[in-house]
Structure formats: structure tokens, C-alpha cells
Amino acid sequence: MLFQTLTFLTFFTIVFAIYWMLQRRWQNYFLLIASYVFYGWVEPWWLLLIALTSVVDFTSARFINKRPHQRNRFLLLSLITNISILATYKYFNFFSSSVTSLFNQFGFETDPFLLQVALPVGISFYTFQSASYVIDVYRGKVEARRKLPDYLLFVAFFPQLVAGPILRANDLLVQIEKPRTFDARIARSAVLLILWGLYKKLVIADNVALVANKIFALDTPSFPIVWAGAFAFGVQIYADFSAYTDIARGCSRLLGFELCQNFNHPYLADSPQAFWRRWHISLSTWFRDYVYFPLGGSHGSLLQQCRNLLITFLLSGLWHGAAWNFILWGAWHGALLVLWTLWNRAPASLRPEKIPWLLRVVLTFILIHVGWLMFREQSLSHLWAHLTQNPFTAPEADWRAALRFAFMAAFYALPLYLVHPLIDFWLHRKQADSTSQHYPGWKWTTVITAASALIYWGIIILRSPETADFIYFQF
Known part of the structure; x- marks a missing residue:
């Protein structure tokens, strides 16, 4: 069920109307039912996996508290269950094909054994969200919950179920357990957030996708065409993914929940570290807290770091995906952070901060888009050809075409830099706290209403003739 469809609009309208008519103790049960309907709309059997993950993790956390002398066993049970489900449905075919290809290289001719099942949408997101709860209970940061329905809703909460943000128990579960009241002022900000998300998806991402898809469908695009495509894809994926987050946050606000911000102008980052503090923030912090820190983080020797x-x-x-190009993309970003770490240990006169801020932003932007080329191009042979092309052999006509493509992508991207800061100002500084004594009055209400109307008509007039799933649905 896609956010930008009439089906979802109808579904959410019914959920919203019934939800606020119910007493507080029934609201969570109703949201749980709605979330399972949402997730099982296309493939009902997916509900078995999310229910299994939720029940195992809920039970494991309970036993970690009740039997502390056996806490390691129950943490292991949770992790094995989560990893097994994720590995089976997301990675089995990839590893089977890779091992078979390796055997074939040594003369052992065989065909891979492949599972003929669809990848459950959002499985990576809800698996990480549920696993973080068990780990936090194990570490003593969170108390194990006693109400299974509340926990089931925490894992399956439909606005953010399919593509995040990935939330912790202290972010979402505590809100599920508290009473909620409808606030018209918060609702107005939520509508603005939803409309802005739809604009980013239907106008920016989908229009720029026409450029990116056209370029990456070519067999042998020249150097300037390839990099115009990489730039277009960078605009597309940012607008597309942040659009999902905005719509998820807006829908959650209408239901009385506040989700975390997942993007903070990532293309203004002046280093790879800064980029990952601004891009997909909930995933970055998840890997920091549950992988990087347990490995030792920045402690130990430089080599260990x-x-x-x-x-x-x-x-x-x-x-991000069961394919070699995603592993290469991850290795690229890991190498960038390693190089930046080494650069920061250079003599003071040679460190990055000695370079003007704007140049650091441009350099980071270029390096990030080299990574986006790896992310977008799934054929390793084509990727190698793109990365090793001679820019001086491209005909003049291709340079002119590349400039047109880049200009088109930049034109659609302008609102991300011009409008987005204003939206952030209105929503995050002026309307995040409904209990504040400085909550905006009728002037801000008028501004938000006018902005919502402008964005709505912008969608009607400028939306792309073609639309597709959100990019991160595949993860």
C-alpha cells in the first residue's frame, strides 16, 4: 500500500476517523489491527514473519529480566531468530548464487538453489527495530514490557513500518504506552509535513527519476552522461527517501505520535562523517550503537579504529541489499571515513579544517555521488566501465546533453534547498512542542495553511506522469 495512492488515502482516513473515536485503551488494539492490515495488504503471509519476530523478541526480553543468569541464552535466541529470518529471505539467494559462481570458476559446474519467494517489504527495518529493543533490555537501558499488544504495535506501527525511521523503545514504545489527545495545531503541521513529503516524491523524485532511469538504461553512456545520471540519482534518492520519512512523520503526528527526524540537509555536509550524521540518521545511529561501539569504536589503536x-x-x-554493488558502496564509505580519520591526524596545517568550508562541501558532495554511482549501477562490469572512462573522449554533443540533464535535476532539486529550510523552521522550531507557551498563534496558522495550499497545487501542476515505489521499499 503506497503512501501516494488513493488506496492509502482511503485507508488512513478510515483509520484516523475511527481511532480518535475510541477510548485510549482501545486505540492501541485498533492501531495494531490497522498496521497488520496495512502490512499484509499485498502478501498476507508476511504477517507470519513479523509476528514471529515480535513474539520471539518480546519473550526473550521478558526472560532476560526474569532469569538474569541465563540472559546470554535469551539474547542469543533473539539474535539467531532475527538473523536467520533476515538471511533466509534477503540473503539466501545472493549467497547461493555467489557460492555457485565460485565453484563454477574452478570447474565444478552446478546450478544455484534459489528460494522462489518475494522479499518481504521492510524486513530489514522492523528486524533492526525489534532487535534493538532486546539488546537494550540486555544492557539494562530499557525495562522489558509486559503487554504483548503494545510491543506488537511497536514493531508493526504502519506509518514507519516499511522504510523507517528505525525507532528505539524509548522513542516509540513509550509513546504507545501513554495517553494521546488530538491537537488541531499539531494536525495542521502534520498535513503540511505530509504534503511536503508528497511534493518531494511526486514532483522532485519521480521527475528526476525519468532522467536517471533513461541514462542508466543506456548500454555505453559516455563520461559526462554517466555523471549527470549519478547526480540525478543523488537528487532522486534524497527526495524519495526523505519524502517517505516526512509522510510517515506527518501521519504519525495525526495519530498523536512524534517520530525522529531522519535527514538534516545531508548534501551540505563538509565531511563523510558529517554526511552520516545527516543522512538516514536512525540507521547511522543504529550501526553506531549496536555494531561500531561494540567492536570498540574509536578506542584502541588507529588500526583498530x-x-x-x-x-x-x-x-x-x-x-542495503543482497548484491555486490551494495557491498562495494559500503566499502567505499568505510574507506572514506578511514581516509578522513587519517587526514584529521595530519599536522595541524594540513588538516581538513584548513580548507574553506564551501570546498569541503563540494568535495564531500562529489565523493558521495561516486558512491551513488556504485549504489545505482548493479552490473559490476558496467560500473567498472563507468569509473574508468576517459572524459576527453566524449563528444561535444554528449557534454551538452549532460548539462541539460544536470540542469533539469538541479531545477527540480531547488525546493530542497529553498523551501526545505522554511518547512524545517515552521515545523521543528515553531510547532514541535504543543505545550509550549510560545506556540504559534493565528499568524503561523495562516502561514502554514497558505504553504500547504501552495504545495498542494504544486503537486497537481508539476507532478511526474510516472510514479514508482519508494526506493527504500526494497530494503
Whole structure:
């Protein structure tokens, strides 16, 4: 069920209307039912997996508290269950094909054994969300919950189920357990957030996708065409993924929940470290807290720190997809962070901060888009050809075409830099706290209403003739 469809609009309208008519004790039960309907809409058998993950993790956390002398066993039970389900449905075919190809290289001709099942949408997101709860209970940061329905809703909460943000128990579960009241002022900000998300998806991402898809469908695009495509894809994936987050946050606000911000102008980052503090923040912090820190983080020798960075980002690449280009993308970002770490240990006069901020932003932007080329191009042979092309052999006509493509992508991307800061200002600084004595009055209400109307008509007039699933649905 896609956010940008009439089906979802109808579904959410019914859920919203019934939800606020119910007493508080029934709201969570109703949201749980709605979330399972949402997730099982296309493939009902997916509900078995999310229910199994939820019940095993809920039970494991309970026993970690009740039997502390056996806590390691129950943590292991949870992790094995989560990893087994994820590995089977997301990675089995990839590893089977890779091992078979390796055997064939040595003369052992065989065909891979492949599972003929669809990848459950959002399995990586809800698996990480549920696993973080058990780990936090194990570490003593969170108390194990007693109400299974509340925990089932925590894992399956439909606005953020399919593509995040990945939330912790202290972010979402505590809100599920508290009473909620409808606030018209918060609702207005939620509508603005939803409309802005739809604009980013239907106008920016989907229009720029036409450029990126056209370029990457070519057999042998020249150097300037390839990099115009990489730039277009960078715009597309940012607008597409942040659009999902905005719509998820807006829908959650309408239901009385506040989700974390998942993006913070990532293309203004002046280093790879800064980029990952701004891009897909909930996933970055998940890998930091549950992979990088347990490996040792920045403690230990420089060699150990570099090792920890590389392992973390290789796993992050594998999380994004069961394909070698994603692993290569993760290795690229791990290498960037290692190089930046080494650069920061250079003599003071040679460190990155000595370079003007704007140049650091441009350099980071270019390096990130080299990574996006790896992310987008799934054929390793084509990727190698793209990366090793001679820019001086491209005909002049291709340079002119590349400039047109880049200009088109930049034109659609302008609202991300011009409008987005204003949206952030209105929503995050002026309307995040409904209990504040400085909550905006009728002037801000008028501004938000006018902005919502402008964005709505922008969608009607400028939306792409073609639309597709959100990119991160595949993860």
C-alpha cells in the first residue's frame, strides 16, 4: 500500500476517523489491527514473519529480566531468530548464487538453489527495530514490557513500518504506552509535513527519476552522461527517501505520535562523517550503537579504529541489499571515513579544517555521488566501465546533453534547498512542542495553511506522469 495512492488515502482516513473515536485503551488494539492490515495488504503471509519476530523478541526480553543468569541464552535466541529470518529471505539467494559462481570458476559446474519467494517489504527495518529493543533490555537501558499488544504495535506501527525511521523503545514504545489527545495545531503541521513529503516524491523524485532511469538504461553512456545520471540519482534518492520519512512523520503526528527526524540537509555536509550524521540518521545511529561501539569504536589503536569503521560500513552496505554493488558502496564509505580519520591526524596545517568550508562541501558532495554511482549501477562490469572512462573522449554533443540533464535535476532539486529550510523552521522550531507557551498563534496558522495550499497545487501542476515505489521499499 503506497503512501501516494488513493488506496492509502482511503485507508488512513478510515483509520484516523475511527481511532480518535475510541477510548485510549482501545486505540492501541485498533492501531495494531490497522498496521497488520496495512502490512499484509499485498502478501498476507508476511504477517507470519513479523509476528514471529515480535513474539520471539518480546519473550526473550521478558526472560532476560526474569532469569538474569541465563540472559546470554535469551539474547542469543533473539539474535539467531532475527538473523536467520533476515538471511533466509534477503540473503539466501545472493549467497547461493555467489557460492555457485565460485565453484563454477574452478570447474565444478552446478546450478544455484534459489528460494522462489518475494522479499518481504521492510524486513530489514522492523528486524533492526525489534532487535534493538532486546539488546537494550540486555544492557539494562530499557525495562522489558509486559503487554504483548503494545510491543506488537511497536514493531508493526504502519506509518514507519516499511522504510523507517528505525525507532528505539524509548522513542516509540513509550509513546504507545501513554495517553494521546488530538491537537488541531499539531494536525495542521502534520498535513503540511505530509504534503511536503508528497511534493518531494511526486514532483522532485519521480521527475528526476525519468532522467536517471533513461541514462542508466543506456548500454555505453559516455563520461559526462554517466555523471549527470549519478547526480540525478543523488537528487532522486534524497527526495524519495526523505519524502517517505516526512509522510510517515506527518501521519504519525495525526495519530498523536512524534517520530525522529531522519535527514538534516545531508548534501551540505563538509565531511563523510558529517554526511552520516545527516543522512538516514536512525540507521547511522543504529550501526553506531549496536555494531561500531561494540567492536570498540574509536578506542584502541588507529588500526583498530579503521578496522571498526570498515566492518561497520561493509555491514551497512550488505544491509542495503543482497548484491555486490551494495557491498562495494559500503566499502567505499568505510574507506572514506578511514581516509578522513587519517587526514584529521595530519599536522595541524594540513588538516581538513584548513580548507574553506564551501570546498569541503563540494568535495564531500562529489565523493558521495561516486558512491551513488556504485549504489545505482548493479552490473559490476558496467560500473567498472563507468569509473574508468576517459572524459576527453566524449563528444561535444554528449557534454551538452549532460548539462541539460544536470540542469533539469538541479531545477527540480531547488525546493530542497529553498523551501526545505522554511518547512524545517515552521515545523521543528515553531510547532514541535504543543505545550509550549510560545506556540504559534493565528499568524503561523495562516502561514502554514497558505504553504500547504501552495504545495498542494504544486503537486497537481508539476507532478511526474510516472510514479514508482519508494526506493527504500526494497530494503
